[in-house]
Amino acid sequence: MNALAYIITRSAKNKLFELRRKPALLTLYAVLLFFLVFFIAVSPRTNRGADEYTDILWLKGIVILLTAFASVPSIMQGFAQGSTLFGMHDVNFLFVSPVSGQKILIYGIFGYLKNLAYSGIFLLFQSASISQAFGVGAGAITVIYFCFVFCAVTSLVLGIFVYSLTNGNEKRKNIAKTILLLMLLPAAISLVFSLNAANWNFSAGALIFLSSPVLSFTPVFGWVSAAAIGFIQGSLSTGFLFIFLLVLSAAVMLIALFRKTPDYYEDAMAVSETLFERKRNLAEGNINNMETAASRKTKTRVKATGIRGAGASAFFYKHVRESFRANRFGLWGLSSVFLVVGFLVYYLFMGQVTGGGEKSVQFITTLAVMMWSQLFLIGQGRGIRETFSHYIFMVPENPFKKIVWISLEVMLKVIGESIVVFALICTIGGESYLLGAAAAIAFSAFSFMIVALNFVSFRFTGSDINAGLLIMLYMFGIILIMVPGIIAAVVAGVLFPEFGLYLPIAALTAWEIAIALVCFFLSRSVLHNCDMVVARQVGQR
C-alpha cells in the first residue's frame, strides 16, 4: 500500500480503537452527536414567520467575518513563517523517505482539511439560531460549513504560495502585500460609497455594501460568501460559479507551487520544529517559555530592572515587571484595545438593533456579553499560568496570600478595561456616568468571581478549568451559579422600578462578590492540597 495512504488509514483506525479504551471520550462524542442532531432537528420549529426574518444579506456579512477569522491567520503566516501543515513526525519520517514532495504536500493539506472539518463542527450547532434569525433550514448551515472549509483550505494554499514566492525577500513581501491589498481595495471603496449613499447610517450602508457585486467578486472572502448565499437562496448557478472561482484559484496556485518549488522541506521543517518546541515546553510544564523561535529573536529592550515586594507580593511585582517589559502599556496591551473597541462596537450595534429606543436593553445586553466573554479571556492571565510552574508551590508563604497576589494583576487589568469601556459607552451613548461606574463594578466583580472559581476548580478537580472539554461543564456551572443573582436582579428591577438599572446591577454585584469570597475561602489551601498540573501529567505518562 502507498505509504501516505497507509498513514492516513492506520491513524484513523487507531483513533477509533483508542475510543474503546477511553469510554469518557466516547460518551462525549455521543453527547455532541446527540446535541448536533437535536439542534438540526429543532431548527425548522424555530421559524418565526416569514415577515419577521432578518435580511439574508446580514448572513452574508456573518459568513465573511467567519471565513476571515479562519483564513487571515493562514495568509499572514505566508508572510511570516510558512505553513504549519506538518508535525515533527512528518519531518522525521516522511521528509527523509523516497516519497515525492508533491504527494507529501497534498498529504499535509489533507491533514489540515481533516482538522478544519473537526473544528468547524461548532458551526453546525448554530442551525437553530440561524433558522430563527434568517428563516433558513439546517441545509443552510451545512452550506456555510462547507464554504468555511473550502475558504480556509484555499487561504492555506494562498499562504503557502505567498511564502514560497516571498520567503526571505522583504521587497517581494511588500509587493505581495500590495497585490493582496489591491485585491481588497475595490471592496473598501465600495464600502465607503455604500455608507455615503446611506448618509453614514451603519445598518443601511452595510446592507448596500453586502448586496454589492463588487464585494461578491472580491477574491476568497467575497467569492465564498456569495457562493454560500447563492446556494442558500437556491441559485445553484451563482453558488457553483463562485465555488468554481475558489477551486480554480487554489488549483492554479498548487500547480504553480509544484512547478516552482517542489522542495519546501527546509522551511516546513523550521516551522515544525518551532511547533514541536512549543508542544514540548507545554508538556514539560515550561508554560512560561512558550514563545516560538521567531518571537525569541524579537529584541526586547531591557530598560528599568528590578522587582519589588516581599513574600507573596513578589509575584505581583514580578507580573508588573513582566507586563511592562512585554509591552509599554504594561497590563493593558493590544488585547485590551481590541477588547474595548469590540465592546464599544457591540454597544453601537445593539443600538442599531434596538433602533435606539431601548437604551436599558442596549446597555444591559452589552454588559452581559462582556461578562460572557470573560469566561474565555480571564484564564489567559499570568496568575493561572503560575500554577503550571513550581515556584508558586515552593515559596514559603501562606497559600491563600499567594493566590490573592497572583490574581491581582488580572484584576487590575479588568478594572482598567471596564473603566475605559463604560466611560466611552457613557460618553458616546449618553448614559449616566454613575450607571457606567455601577456596571464597571459589576463587570469587575464578575471577573473576580471567575478568577476565584478557577482556583476552586483547581482545588477540587486538579485541573485548570479553561483546559479542554472541561470548559463546557464550566460554562454550564457558571450559568447555574449566576441564576440566583440574575433572579435577584430581576426581582429588584420589578419591585423597585424607580431605581432603574441601579438596583438590579447592585443585586447582581452583591451576588458575584459573595460567590467570589466563598470561592476564595474554599480555595485558600489550594497550593498545599493539589497536584501541580504538569507534574501530574508528566507522572501519568
Next chain:
Amino acid sequence: MISVKNITKKYAKQAACDNVSLNVKPGEIGVLLGPNGAGKSTLIKSVCGLLKYDGEITVNGFNNRSIEAKRILGYVPEFPSLYPMLTVWEHLEFIARAYRLENWENFADELLLRFDMADKKKKLGKELSKGMQQKVSVCCALVTAPQAVVFDEPLVGLDPHGIRELKTVITDLKTEGKAILISTHMIESMEENWDITFIMKNGRIVREIRREDGLLSKLEDIYFSITESEGETGESK
C-alpha cells in the same frame, strides 16, 4: 533531614510510587536510580510538595507542605522553567524577595560566577539556551541557602563546564552538612560522591545501598544487575 515514610502515589488505579520509604541525613548525598517509569520523578515531586500522596514526608522534622519546610528546601526541576521576560538577575531577585532573604546579593553573584553566568545577568530568560536556563534554575534553588536540596536530573543539558561545576557544588553542599537527594540516569557521574543509593523499579525501592557497606562492584553494575533481573519486585527497605 529528608524523610519519606510509606509514600504511595497513584494515578487512577496505577501506583507510580508504592509504599516507598527513604531517609537522607544531613551531610549525605542520596542518589535515586531507576529505569524510565520507575517512579523517581513522582517521588521527587512528592518530596517537594508538588503532588498529593498518601504517607508522610518531612524535611528537618517539618511536614514538607509547611512553610518551615519550604523555607529550607531547594528544588532543581528536571526541566528548567524560567520566566521569559525576566533577566537572570531578576530571577534571583524574585526568589530572594519571595523568600524574604536579606543580604543575598553577594552570594547570588558568587553563584553566577561559579556557573559562568556573571556576564549574563541582564539576559532575559527567553534569550538563554536550555543549558543556561538549567544553570539559572540551579542558582535559583541555591540562592536561598537551603538545608536540603532535591535535584531531578540536574546534569541533563549542561555543558562539560556546567557539569563539573555542579558536581563541585553538590560536593560543597554535602561538606556544609546539607542533605541532598538526586534523581539521575547518569550513574557514573555520581559514582564518586554518593553516600546512599536507592534503586527504584515499578514504583518501589528494590535496593538501598550505603557506601560504608563496602561495595565490591561499581554502582552501575549493581544497578544493571537489579533492574535487568526479571524476578525482583522488591520491598521498600
